Amino acid sequence: MHIRDLTQFLAELSENNNRAWFVMNKPRYDILRAEFLELVTALIADISKFDPAVAGCNPKKALFRINRDMRFSKEKIPYKTHFSAAINANGLKKPSQGGGPTYYFHINETGTLLLAAGEWMPPSERLRAIRQHVIDDAAGFSKLLKNKKLKETYGDLQQEGKLTRPPKGFDADVPHLEYIKLKNFIVWREIEVRKVADLGKTxxxxxxxxxxxxxxMRQA
Structure with missing residues:
Protein backbone atom coordinates (compact mmCIF):
# COMPACT_ATOMS: atom_id res chain seq x y z
CA MET A 1 0.00 0.00 0.00
CA HIS A 2 1.48 3.33 -1.08
CA ILE A 3 0.61 5.32 2.06
CA ARG A 4 2.14 8.58 0.87
CA ASP A 5 0.08 8.47 -2.33
CA LEU A 6 -3.06 7.66 -0.34
CA THR A 7 -2.69 10.49 2.15
CA GLN A 8 -1.77 12.91 -0.66
CA PHE A 9 -4.91 11.94 -2.58
CA LEU A 10 -7.10 12.30 0.50
CA ALA A 11 -5.55 15.67 1.39
CA GLU A 12 -6.26 16.96 -2.11
CA LEU A 13 -9.77 15.54 -1.96
CA SER A 14 -10.45 17.38 1.30
CA GLU A 15 -9.55 20.64 -0.46
CA ASN A 16 -11.51 19.80 -3.62
CA ASN A 17 -14.47 17.83 -2.35
CA ASN A 18 -16.63 17.96 -5.44
CA ARG A 19 -17.66 15.60 -8.18
CA ALA A 20 -15.72 17.30 -10.98
CA TRP A 21 -12.39 16.95 -9.17
CA PHE A 22 -13.14 13.37 -8.18
CA VAL A 23 -14.03 12.33 -11.73
CA MET A 24 -10.80 13.83 -13.04
CA ASN A 25 -8.81 11.98 -10.38
CA LYS A 26 -10.73 8.72 -10.40
CA PRO A 27 -7.87 6.74 -11.99
CA ARG A 28 -5.77 7.59 -8.90
CA TYR A 29 -8.63 6.57 -6.65
CA ASP A 30 -9.12 3.25 -8.46
CA ILE A 31 -5.45 2.31 -8.00
CA LEU A 32 -5.46 3.27 -4.32
CA ARG A 33 -8.69 1.42 -3.65
CA ALA A 34 -7.30 -1.72 -5.30
CA GLU A 35 -4.22 -1.49 -3.06
CA PHE A 36 -6.44 -0.96 -0.01
CA LEU A 37 -8.47 -4.02 -0.97
CA GLU A 38 -5.25 -6.06 -1.11
CA LEU A 39 -4.34 -4.78 2.36
CA VAL A 40 -7.75 -5.74 3.79
CA THR A 41 -7.67 -9.15 2.09
CA ALA A 42 -4.30 -9.93 3.67
CA LEU A 43 -5.45 -8.53 7.00
CA ILE A 44 -8.49 -10.81 7.11
CA ALA A 45 -6.19 -13.77 6.53
CA ASP A 46 -3.89 -12.62 9.34
CA ILE A 47 -6.75 -12.00 11.79
CA SER A 48 -8.18 -15.42 10.96
CA LYS A 49 -5.05 -17.01 12.42
CA PHE A 50 -6.14 -15.96 15.93
CA ASP A 51 -9.84 -15.38 15.23
CA PRO A 52 -11.10 -18.04 12.78
CA ALA A 53 -14.64 -16.61 12.98
CA VAL A 54 -13.75 -13.84 10.51
CA ALA A 55 -12.23 -16.15 7.89
CA GLY A 56 -15.34 -15.91 5.73
CA CYS A 57 -15.49 -12.11 5.74
CA ASN A 58 -15.67 -10.80 2.16
CA PRO A 59 -12.90 -8.17 1.78
CA LYS A 60 -14.84 -6.26 -0.87
CA LYS A 61 -17.83 -5.95 1.44
CA ALA A 62 -15.55 -5.01 4.35
CA LEU A 63 -14.55 -1.80 2.57
CA PHE A 64 -16.66 1.30 3.08
CA ARG A 65 -17.71 3.38 0.09
CA ILE A 66 -16.01 6.74 -0.29
CA ASN A 67 -19.32 8.39 -1.18
CA ARG A 68 -21.02 10.07 1.77
CA ASP A 69 -24.69 9.57 2.60
CA MET A 70 -25.88 13.18 2.53
CA ARG A 71 -29.58 12.53 3.07
CA PHE A 72 -29.51 13.41 6.76
CA SER A 73 -26.32 15.46 6.87
CA LYS A 74 -26.04 19.23 7.11
CA GLU A 75 -22.57 19.01 5.56
CA LYS A 76 -23.22 18.52 1.85
CA ILE A 77 -19.82 17.35 0.71
CA PRO A 78 -20.05 14.26 -1.48
CA TYR A 79 -16.96 12.27 -0.44
CA LYS A 80 -15.35 10.96 2.71
CA THR A 81 -11.75 11.96 3.28
CA HIS A 82 -10.63 8.61 4.62
CA PHE A 83 -10.33 5.00 3.48
CA SER A 84 -11.92 2.58 5.95
CA ALA A 85 -12.82 -1.06 6.50
CA ALA A 86 -14.72 -3.13 9.06
CA ILE A 87 -14.01 -6.82 9.59
CA ASN A 88 -16.31 -9.11 11.58
CA ALA A 89 -17.77 -12.60 11.62
CA ASN A 90 -21.10 -11.56 10.08
CA GLY A 91 -19.74 -9.48 7.24
CA LEU A 92 -22.02 -6.57 8.16
CA LYS A 93 -20.35 -3.17 8.44
CA LYS A 94 -23.08 -1.05 10.02
CA PRO A 95 -23.91 -1.51 13.73
CA SER A 96 -27.59 -1.06 12.91
CA GLN A 97 -27.34 -4.23 10.80
CA GLY A 98 -26.26 -6.23 13.82
CA GLY A 99 -22.70 -6.88 12.68
CA GLY A 100 -21.55 -7.69 16.21
CA PRO A 101 -18.01 -7.16 17.53
CA THR A 102 -15.91 -5.64 14.77
CA TYR A 103 -12.31 -4.80 13.91
CA TYR A 104 -12.30 -1.36 12.27
CA PHE A 105 -9.61 0.93 10.91
CA HIS A 106 -9.27 3.97 8.72
CA ILE A 107 -6.59 6.25 7.31
CA ASN A 108 -7.56 9.87 6.86
CA GLU A 109 -6.35 12.95 5.02
CA THR A 110 -4.07 14.07 7.86
CA GLY A 111 -2.24 10.76 7.81
CA THR A 112 -3.86 9.45 10.98
CA LEU A 113 -4.42 5.72 11.35
CA LEU A 114 -7.32 4.92 13.68
CA LEU A 115 -7.83 1.36 14.94
CA ALA A 116 -10.88 0.26 16.92
CA ALA A 117 -12.53 -2.94 18.09
CA GLY A 118 -15.86 -3.69 19.71
CA GLU A 119 -19.28 -2.26 18.89
CA TRP A 120 -20.03 1.38 18.10
CA MET A 121 -23.63 2.50 18.68
CA PRO A 122 -25.18 -0.99 18.66
CA PRO A 123 -28.99 -1.26 18.28
CA SER A 124 -30.96 -0.88 21.51
CA GLU A 125 -31.68 -4.60 21.96
CA ARG A 126 -28.06 -5.50 21.33
CA LEU A 127 -26.87 -2.77 23.73
CA ARG A 128 -29.18 -4.09 26.43
CA ALA A 129 -27.80 -7.61 25.89
CA ILE A 130 -24.23 -6.36 26.29
CA ARG A 131 -25.12 -4.45 29.45
CA GLN A 132 -26.83 -7.52 30.87
CA HIS A 133 -23.76 -9.58 30.02
CA VAL A 134 -21.66 -7.18 32.10
CA ILE A 135 -23.86 -8.07 35.08
CA ASP A 136 -24.17 -11.79 34.38
CA ASP A 137 -20.43 -12.18 33.84
CA ALA A 138 -19.12 -9.55 36.24
CA ALA A 139 -16.04 -11.62 37.06
CA GLY A 140 -15.25 -12.22 33.40
CA PHE A 141 -15.71 -8.53 32.62
CA SER A 142 -13.37 -7.58 35.48
CA LYS A 143 -10.77 -9.96 34.07
CA LEU A 144 -11.21 -8.44 30.61
CA LEU A 145 -10.61 -4.91 31.92
CA LYS A 146 -7.36 -6.10 33.50
CA ASN A 147 -6.11 -7.85 30.36
CA LYS A 148 -2.49 -6.74 29.99
CA LYS A 149 -2.29 -6.61 26.19
CA LEU A 150 -5.64 -4.84 25.86
CA LYS A 151 -4.68 -2.21 28.44
CA GLU A 152 -1.19 -1.64 27.04
CA THR A 153 -2.44 -1.13 23.49
CA TYR A 154 -5.74 0.66 24.01
CA GLY A 155 -6.18 1.62 27.65
CA ASP A 156 -9.74 1.46 28.98
CA LEU A 157 -13.00 1.13 27.09
CA GLN A 158 -13.91 4.50 25.60
CA GLN A 159 -16.07 6.56 27.93
CA GLU A 160 -17.38 9.18 25.47
CA GLY A 161 -21.14 9.77 25.33
CA LYS A 162 -21.99 7.70 28.40
CA LEU A 163 -25.23 8.16 30.32
CA THR A 164 -25.27 10.21 33.50
CA ARG A 165 -27.72 7.83 35.17
CA PRO A 166 -28.26 4.07 35.05
CA PRO A 167 -30.11 3.01 31.88
CA LYS A 168 -33.75 2.05 32.21
CA GLY A 169 -34.16 -1.36 33.80
CA PHE A 170 -30.78 -1.35 35.56
CA ASP A 171 -30.33 -0.59 39.26
CA ALA A 172 -27.76 1.82 40.62
CA ASP A 173 -26.05 -0.91 42.65
CA VAL A 174 -25.30 -3.31 39.79
CA PRO A 175 -21.69 -4.37 39.18
CA HIS A 176 -19.63 -2.15 36.88
CA LEU A 177 -22.32 0.56 36.76
CA GLU A 178 -20.07 3.09 35.01
CA TYR A 179 -19.55 0.66 32.14
CA ILE A 180 -23.24 -0.19 31.96
CA LYS A 181 -23.84 3.51 31.29
CA LEU A 182 -21.80 3.28 28.09
CA LYS A 183 -23.55 3.59 24.73
CA ASN A 184 -20.56 2.13 22.90
CA PHE A 185 -18.37 -0.79 23.88
CA ILE A 186 -15.15 -0.11 22.02
CA VAL A 187 -11.44 0.39 22.40
CA TRP A 188 -9.51 2.55 19.96
CA ARG A 189 -6.18 4.22 19.36
CA GLU A 190 -4.66 6.62 16.84
CA ILE A 191 -1.20 6.55 15.27
CA GLU A 192 0.59 8.69 12.71
CA VAL A 193 0.61 6.29 9.79
CA ARG A 194 3.95 7.60 8.51
CA LYS A 195 5.54 6.22 11.69
CA VAL A 196 4.22 2.71 11.01
CA ALA A 197 6.95 0.55 9.52
CA ASP A 198 4.70 -2.34 8.47
CA LEU A 199 1.02 -1.39 8.24
CA GLY A 200 -0.39 -4.88 7.81
CA LYS A 201 1.70 -6.29 10.66
CA THR A 202 0.73 -3.43 12.99
CA MET A 217 -18.74 -9.53 23.50
CA ARG A 218 -19.63 -12.47 21.27
CA GLN A 219 -20.85 -14.25 24.40
CA ALA A 220 -23.45 -11.53 25.05
Whole structure:
Protein backbone atom coordinates (compact mmCIF):
# COMPACT_ATOMS: atom_id res chain seq x y z
CA MET A 1 0.00 0.00 0.00
CA HIS A 2 1.48 3.33 -1.08
CA ILE A 3 0.61 5.32 2.06
CA ARG A 4 2.14 8.58 0.87
CA ASP A 5 0.08 8.47 -2.33
CA LEU A 6 -3.06 7.66 -0.34
CA THR A 7 -2.69 10.49 2.15
CA GLN A 8 -1.77 12.91 -0.66
CA PHE A 9 -4.91 11.94 -2.58
CA LEU A 10 -7.10 12.30 0.50
CA ALA A 11 -5.55 15.67 1.39
CA GLU A 12 -6.26 16.96 -2.11
CA LEU A 13 -9.77 15.54 -1.96
CA SER A 14 -10.45 17.38 1.30
CA GLU A 15 -9.55 20.64 -0.46
CA ASN A 16 -11.51 19.80 -3.62
CA ASN A 17 -14.47 17.83 -2.35
CA ASN A 18 -16.63 17.96 -5.44
CA ARG A 19 -17.66 15.60 -8.18
CA ALA A 20 -15.72 17.30 -10.98
CA TRP A 21 -12.39 16.95 -9.17
CA PHE A 22 -13.14 13.37 -8.18
CA VAL A 23 -14.03 12.33 -11.73
CA MET A 24 -10.80 13.83 -13.04
CA ASN A 25 -8.81 11.98 -10.38
CA LYS A 26 -10.73 8.72 -10.40
CA PRO A 27 -7.87 6.74 -11.99
CA ARG A 28 -5.77 7.59 -8.90
CA TYR A 29 -8.63 6.57 -6.65
CA ASP A 30 -9.12 3.25 -8.46
CA ILE A 31 -5.45 2.31 -8.00
CA LEU A 32 -5.46 3.27 -4.32
CA ARG A 33 -8.69 1.42 -3.65
CA ALA A 34 -7.30 -1.72 -5.30
CA GLU A 35 -4.22 -1.49 -3.06
CA PHE A 36 -6.44 -0.96 -0.01
CA LEU A 37 -8.47 -4.02 -0.97
CA GLU A 38 -5.25 -6.06 -1.11
CA LEU A 39 -4.34 -4.78 2.36
CA VAL A 40 -7.75 -5.74 3.79
CA THR A 41 -7.67 -9.15 2.09
CA ALA A 42 -4.30 -9.93 3.67
CA LEU A 43 -5.45 -8.53 7.00
CA ILE A 44 -8.49 -10.81 7.11
CA ALA A 45 -6.19 -13.77 6.53
CA ASP A 46 -3.89 -12.62 9.34
CA ILE A 47 -6.75 -12.00 11.79
CA SER A 48 -8.18 -15.42 10.96
CA LYS A 49 -5.05 -17.01 12.42
CA PHE A 50 -6.14 -15.96 15.93
CA ASP A 51 -9.84 -15.38 15.23
CA PRO A 52 -11.10 -18.04 12.78
CA ALA A 53 -14.64 -16.61 12.98
CA VAL A 54 -13.75 -13.84 10.51
CA ALA A 55 -12.23 -16.15 7.89
CA GLY A 56 -15.34 -15.91 5.73
CA CYS A 57 -15.49 -12.11 5.74
CA ASN A 58 -15.67 -10.80 2.16
CA PRO A 59 -12.90 -8.17 1.78
CA LYS A 60 -14.84 -6.26 -0.87
CA LYS A 61 -17.83 -5.95 1.44
CA ALA A 62 -15.55 -5.01 4.35
CA LEU A 63 -14.55 -1.80 2.57
CA PHE A 64 -16.66 1.30 3.08
CA ARG A 65 -17.71 3.38 0.09
CA ILE A 66 -16.01 6.74 -0.29
CA ASN A 67 -19.32 8.39 -1.18
CA ARG A 68 -21.02 10.07 1.77
CA ASP A 69 -24.69 9.57 2.60
CA MET A 70 -25.88 13.18 2.53
CA ARG A 71 -29.58 12.53 3.07
CA PHE A 72 -29.51 13.41 6.76
CA SER A 73 -26.32 15.46 6.87
CA LYS A 74 -26.04 19.23 7.11
CA GLU A 75 -22.57 19.01 5.56
CA LYS A 76 -23.22 18.52 1.85
CA ILE A 77 -19.82 17.35 0.71
CA PRO A 78 -20.05 14.26 -1.48
CA TYR A 79 -16.96 12.27 -0.44
CA LYS A 80 -15.35 10.96 2.71
CA THR A 81 -11.75 11.96 3.28
CA HIS A 82 -10.63 8.61 4.62
CA PHE A 83 -10.33 5.00 3.48
CA SER A 84 -11.92 2.58 5.95
CA ALA A 85 -12.82 -1.06 6.50
CA ALA A 86 -14.72 -3.13 9.06
CA ILE A 87 -14.01 -6.82 9.59
CA ASN A 88 -16.31 -9.11 11.58
CA ALA A 89 -17.77 -12.60 11.62
CA ASN A 90 -21.10 -11.56 10.08
CA GLY A 91 -19.74 -9.48 7.24
CA LEU A 92 -22.02 -6.57 8.16
CA LYS A 93 -20.35 -3.17 8.44
CA LYS A 94 -23.08 -1.05 10.02
CA PRO A 95 -23.91 -1.51 13.73
CA SER A 96 -27.59 -1.06 12.91
CA GLN A 97 -27.34 -4.23 10.80
CA GLY A 98 -26.26 -6.23 13.82
CA GLY A 99 -22.70 -6.88 12.68
CA GLY A 100 -21.55 -7.69 16.21
CA PRO A 101 -18.01 -7.16 17.53
CA THR A 102 -15.91 -5.64 14.77
CA TYR A 103 -12.31 -4.80 13.91
CA TYR A 104 -12.30 -1.36 12.27
CA PHE A 105 -9.61 0.93 10.91
CA HIS A 106 -9.27 3.97 8.72
CA ILE A 107 -6.59 6.25 7.31
CA ASN A 108 -7.56 9.87 6.86
CA GLU A 109 -6.35 12.95 5.02
CA THR A 110 -4.07 14.07 7.86
CA GLY A 111 -2.24 10.76 7.81
CA THR A 112 -3.86 9.45 10.98
CA LEU A 113 -4.42 5.72 11.35
CA LEU A 114 -7.32 4.92 13.68
CA LEU A 115 -7.83 1.36 14.94
CA ALA A 116 -10.88 0.26 16.92
CA ALA A 117 -12.53 -2.94 18.09
CA GLY A 118 -15.86 -3.69 19.71
CA GLU A 119 -19.28 -2.26 18.89
CA TRP A 120 -20.03 1.38 18.10
CA MET A 121 -23.63 2.50 18.68
CA PRO A 122 -25.18 -0.99 18.66
CA PRO A 123 -28.99 -1.26 18.28
CA SER A 124 -30.96 -0.88 21.51
CA GLU A 125 -31.68 -4.60 21.96
CA ARG A 126 -28.06 -5.50 21.33
CA LEU A 127 -26.87 -2.77 23.73
CA ARG A 128 -29.18 -4.09 26.43
CA ALA A 129 -27.80 -7.61 25.89
CA ILE A 130 -24.23 -6.36 26.29
CA ARG A 131 -25.12 -4.45 29.45
CA GLN A 132 -26.83 -7.52 30.87
CA HIS A 133 -23.76 -9.58 30.02
CA VAL A 134 -21.66 -7.18 32.10
CA ILE A 135 -23.86 -8.07 35.08
CA ASP A 136 -24.17 -11.79 34.38
CA ASP A 137 -20.43 -12.18 33.84
CA ALA A 138 -19.12 -9.55 36.24
CA ALA A 139 -16.04 -11.62 37.06
CA GLY A 140 -15.25 -12.22 33.40
CA PHE A 141 -15.71 -8.53 32.62
CA SER A 142 -13.37 -7.58 35.48
CA LYS A 143 -10.77 -9.96 34.07
CA LEU A 144 -11.21 -8.44 30.61
CA LEU A 145 -10.61 -4.91 31.92
CA LYS A 146 -7.36 -6.10 33.50
CA ASN A 147 -6.11 -7.85 30.36
CA LYS A 148 -2.49 -6.74 29.99
CA LYS A 149 -2.29 -6.61 26.19
CA LEU A 150 -5.64 -4.84 25.86
CA LYS A 151 -4.68 -2.21 28.44
CA GLU A 152 -1.19 -1.64 27.04
CA THR A 153 -2.44 -1.13 23.49
CA TYR A 154 -5.74 0.66 24.01
CA GLY A 155 -6.18 1.62 27.65
CA ASP A 156 -9.74 1.46 28.98
CA LEU A 157 -13.00 1.13 27.09
CA GLN A 158 -13.91 4.50 25.60
CA GLN A 159 -16.07 6.56 27.93
CA GLU A 160 -17.38 9.18 25.47
CA GLY A 161 -21.14 9.77 25.33
CA LYS A 162 -21.99 7.70 28.40
CA LEU A 163 -25.23 8.16 30.32
CA THR A 164 -25.27 10.21 33.50
CA ARG A 165 -27.72 7.83 35.17
CA PRO A 166 -28.26 4.07 35.05
CA PRO A 167 -30.11 3.01 31.88
CA LYS A 168 -33.75 2.05 32.21
CA GLY A 169 -34.16 -1.36 33.80
CA PHE A 170 -30.78 -1.35 35.56
CA ASP A 171 -30.33 -0.59 39.26
CA ALA A 172 -27.76 1.82 40.62
CA ASP A 173 -26.05 -0.91 42.65
CA VAL A 174 -25.30 -3.31 39.79
CA PRO A 175 -21.69 -4.37 39.18
CA HIS A 176 -19.63 -2.15 36.88
CA LEU A 177 -22.32 0.56 36.76
CA GLU A 178 -20.07 3.09 35.01
CA TYR A 179 -19.55 0.66 32.14
CA ILE A 180 -23.24 -0.19 31.96
CA LYS A 181 -23.84 3.51 31.29
CA LEU A 182 -21.80 3.28 28.09
CA LYS A 183 -23.55 3.59 24.73
CA ASN A 184 -20.56 2.13 22.90
CA PHE A 185 -18.37 -0.79 23.88
CA ILE A 186 -15.15 -0.11 22.02
CA VAL A 187 -11.44 0.39 22.40
CA TRP A 188 -9.51 2.55 19.96
CA ARG A 189 -6.18 4.22 19.36
CA GLU A 190 -4.66 6.62 16.84
CA ILE A 191 -1.20 6.55 15.27
CA GLU A 192 0.59 8.69 12.71
CA VAL A 193 0.61 6.29 9.79
CA ARG A 194 3.95 7.60 8.51
CA LYS A 195 5.54 6.22 11.69
CA VAL A 196 4.22 2.71 11.01
CA ALA A 197 6.95 0.55 9.52
CA ASP A 198 4.70 -2.34 8.47
CA LEU A 199 1.02 -1.39 8.24
CA GLY A 200 -0.39 -4.88 7.81
CA LYS A 201 1.70 -6.29 10.66
CA THR A 202 0.73 -3.43 12.99
CA UNK A 203 -2.97 -3.79 12.25
CA UNK A 204 -2.92 -7.55 12.81
CA UNK A 205 -0.91 -7.24 16.02
CA UNK A 206 -3.11 -4.51 17.52
CA UNK A 207 -6.29 -6.33 16.58
CA UNK A 208 -4.93 -9.46 18.23
CA UNK A 209 -4.57 -7.42 21.43
CA UNK A 210 -8.28 -6.53 21.12
CA UNK A 211 -9.35 -10.14 20.56
CA UNK A 212 -10.24 -10.72 24.26
CA UNK A 213 -12.82 -7.92 24.02
CA UNK A 214 -14.25 -9.32 20.80
CA UNK A 215 -14.60 -12.83 22.21
CA UNK A 216 -16.18 -11.57 25.44
CA MET A 217 -18.74 -9.53 23.50
CA ARG A 218 -19.63 -12.47 21.27
CA GLN A 219 -20.85 -14.25 24.40
CA ALA A 220 -23.45 -11.53 25.05
Missing amino acids: LASDFKDAYPLVTW
